[in-house]
Amino acid sequence: MDLTTLQASVAASEPRLVNRLRELVEVESPSDNKASVDRASALVTTWAAELGATIKRHKQKHFGDVLELKFGPPRSKHPRILLLGHLDTVWPLGTLANMPFRAASGKLRGPGILDMKSGVVMALEAISALAATGNLDRPITLLLNSDEEIGSPVSRPITEKIAQTCSAVFVLEPAQGLAYKTARKGIGNYQVTVEGIAAHSGVDFDRGHSAILEMSRLVQTISAFTARTPGLTVNVGTIHGGTQSNVVAAHCTAAVDVRILRATDAGKIDRLFRALKLTDKACKLTITGGINRPPMERKPGTVALFKQARKLAAQLGFTLEEASTGGGSDGNFTAALGIPTLDGMGSIGAGAHATHEHIDPTHLIPRTTLLAALLATVD
Numbered sequence: 001m002d003l004t005t006l007q008a009s010v011a012a013s014e015p016r017l018v019n020r021l022r023e024l025v026e027v028e029s030p031s032d033n034k035a036s037v038d039r040a041s042a043l044v045t046t047w048a049a050e051l052g053a054t055i056k057r058h059k060q061k062h063f064g065d066v067l068e069l070k071f072g073p074p075r076s077k078h079p080r081i082l083l084l085g086h087l088d089t090v091w092p093l094g095t096l097a098n099m100p101f102r103a104a105s106g107k108l109r110g111p112g113i114l115d116m117k118s119g120v121v122m123a124l125e126a127i128s129a130l131a132a133t134g135n136l137d138r139p140i141t142l143l144l145n146s147d148e149e150i151g152s153p154v155s156r157p158i159t160e161k162i163a164q165t166c167s168a169v170f171v172l173e174p175a176q177g178l179a180y181k182t183a184r185k186g187i188g189n190y191q192v193t194v195e196g197i198a199a200h201s202g203v204d205f206d207r208g209h210s211a212i213l214e215m216s217r218l219v220q221t222i223s224a225f226t227a228r229t230p231g232l233t234v235n236v237g238t239i240h241g242g243t244q245s246n247v248v249a250a251h252c253t254a255a256v257d258v259r260i261l262r263a264t265d266a267g268k269i270d271r272l273f274r275a276l277k278l279t280d281k282a283c284k285l286t287i288t289g290g291i292n293r294p295p296m297e298r299k300p301g302t303v304a305l306f307k308q309a310r311k312l313a314a315q316l317g318f319t320l321e322e323a324s325t326g327g328g329s330d331g332n333f334t335a336a337l338g339i340p341t342l343d344g345m346g347s348i349g350a351g352a353h354a355t356h357e358h359i360d361p362t363h364l365i366p367r368t369t370l371l372a373a374l375l376a377t378v379d
């Protein structure tokens with residue numbers, strides 16, 4: 001594979017890449033609106049068809065269909081690679097009115113441009129460049145789901161099934177600064193509920209058992225879990241309880257976010273939650289939830305992919321950095337199956353899920369070339 005030719009091919013397609021990016025950003029696609037996400041996937045389908053893709057829609061009732069696009073020869077001496085992305089965004093319909101696609105101050109802006117419509121467009125351009133330079137000699141699957149931003153409830157089994165037929169997974173989520181991601185924390189959610197006994201705070205104070213008071217003690221205990229295991233964090237994000245200031249609170253709930261570094265921490269944190277005890281025995285405690293996204297641990301297979309990417313980046317004239325993050329992606333699922341997974345292979349920018357969401361377009365061509373070069377060379 002000739003890197004210079006590959007880079008020239010990607011560079012020649014830059015105007016199309018940016019046009020497609022505008023088109024895709026201008027089709028709003030919030031996770032909770034099936035028709036909108038399906039419109040975004042219809043647009044991508046037309047581009048994939050131009051590349052001769054085999055197109056399969058995994059039909060969904062409540063979410064956009066999950067789009068499976070296959071490129072390259074169905075069989076080859078090289079194993080299949082999975083490119084993983086999502087077409088849904090966190091932005092509700094109508095966001096474009098105040099946050100349109102636009103180029104300003106050397107940045108491209110728009111809802112979902114970084115997370116991760118640019119990653120989707122980059123993947124298609126990388127495959128296109130491979131085809132144009134005679135390097136598309138392996139099977140590649142581009143899987144675009146519709147529900148990543150709400151935890152991938154319907155796409156997870158599809159992703160896991162397809163990933164098991166692939167030797168590596170490249171995730172098109174945004175880069176971390178300038179870095180690819182080789183590790184992500186696992187994520188858990190717990191709901192803590194305390195039932196107390198209501199009473200008039202003036203007339204019957206002694207008969208009351210405050211769910212809020214008990215919860216305040218639990219919050220101290222739960223928050224202290226953070227210090228017990230390296231990389232593990234516990235955040236009590238919300239508390240709801242009580243009815244009036246003159247009523248001893250009969251009810252209090254808390255929602256807790258947990259992040260873990262190692263898969264073995266899942267059982268450990270779960271035991272800590274299940275062992276929680278109340279001080280006031282008249283109150284009742286209920287714990288639900290658990291770890292729902294396993295960590296993407298930094299495993300040798302992933303490290304090998306990263307090293308190869310770094311070598312290719314150096315040949316392309318830039319330094320590729322490596323990072324880990326506390327945020328999850330669909331890469332967590334594939335990595336947990338033991339499939340080497342490299343993440344953060346999409347755009348460089350900032351402000352995902354925020355009104356200043358943008359990408360730095362100067363990195364589009366180098367990063368797309370790197371993606372193509374990796375697709376052409378990994379085993």
Ligand SMILES: [Zn+2]
Nearest residue numbers: 115116148173
């Ligand atoms: Zn994303």
